[in-house]
Amino acid sequence: MKMRLSAALALTAAALVAASTVASPALATSTAYVKQASYGWPDQCQWFGNQGQVNHAWSSYYCETVIPTNWTSPGLYHLWVQS
16 A cells, blocks of 8 residues: 555656646746645645635645545645645
8 A cells, every 4th residue: 555655646746747847937836836734634624725715815725635544543634725
């Protein structure tokens, strides 16, 4: 499982690097997502992302699952926002 997760993260990182090199600099800066915070539970990440959008702090957001939550402990979820 750990190996599969690292391979998936490596592929995602490679895709992001490739996409950012293809985009024009002006487009990349206007549409770039910035990591706002990290949370232990997915509902926390979703709630804060939604509140920021409702309050017009950012136009859109998504929560990236870095380490999934399990029954006994929190995981790691990054909140990425776009101004």
